[in-house]
Amino acid sequence: MNNGTPGDEDDVGEVIPFRSGDDQGEDARPETPAREPEPGSAAAQAVPEAEVIPLPPRRGRAVRRVGLLSAGLLAGALALGAGGIALLKPYVSPADFEGPGSGAVTVRIVPGSTAEAIGSALADAGVVASARSFVNVTEDRAVSDRLRPGHYRLRKGMAASAALDLLLSPAARIVRRVTLPEGMRVSEVLARLAKQAGLSLEGLRGVDKALVGLPDYANGLEGFLFPATYEIEPGHSPVDVLAAMVERFAAAARHVGLEEQAPKVHLNPLQAVTVASMIQAEGGTDEDYPKIARVIYNRLAKDIPLEIDSTVLYAQNRRTLKVTERDTKVDSAYNTYRHKGLPPGPIANPGEKALMAALNPAEGDWQWFVTTDPAHRITKFTSKESEFVRYREELNKNLRTS
16 A cells, blocks of 8 residues: 655654753753755654743742842941941942953853853853842843743853843754654654754664663564654753753654553554554655554454555665565565564654554444555545545556656
């Protein structure tokens, strides 16, 4: 039956910022260049904006306490006269640079930093003249809850207000965004990460699978690197990146009730992910996914080969819309033309809608489906072999004219 390829990157789901990372180096990394398109059908969802991670609420309280402290100091200083004014000066009129500064320096703001901690980090790096000047301008503008952890490209000798402007600007944050469409294979995911995130391909391939938090039922990474857009900062290691993807899969699995719902369709969790991966690889539209799931279950129930083209292509590590009879004879456990039942494991990394479809198939007696017009994502379903043959002829005609 019909084969598919991962969707266009512009159609991929959410943006996932990493929440942790070590302090390995502070070399500036540029933004990810424009992403090259993937071949094949479009993916299911549009990309929303990147999730913003505000610092904990206690930062705001810390800044307000500074204001109360300053008021108390002011009253005390007035009582003490000239000596008190000298004591108060660093609080009400702290040292501050003028202008936008010069040169370049990278500063890391760790998660949970208070305004004072951020100001101290900036002062230590020579960005601002004093931590107090940064705290004061942050308090005046009431923007402490908009500060995000991460690495920022700043300048030395900046006015505190100019430094705050850059910290609030996405352009100053050093981060690479890597979009992974639904239906990519692990080999494709790792290659893209190496190219767009600057990570070592050898290092990614060599990650100890026991360190990334795979579920107990997983038989490898395939199927468990969740498709999304990930924000990767300096210092993130291959383990960090893959673990974040597996963690995001776990969140999706909980959301759809994977482990609880799989037995209702007579599958274990790994088999459910395997079915979802075939649904995703076969393409089509969101509305087609539950129907593709039903075709798979109908054929399993009749104990006939699934004859899913994407499993044959996975066995050959190929991407194409044209599958020949010779392809269907490849010697592999993943060849669902030669072997009945499900393949040994997932053949791609499915998104949440494919997982949901695997657990909630449509009602119908279909035994075949063909994406007759890949350019327009038109998939047809049938319970009659004669119609299936006609749909294949329609696909071949469209492929010849495309």
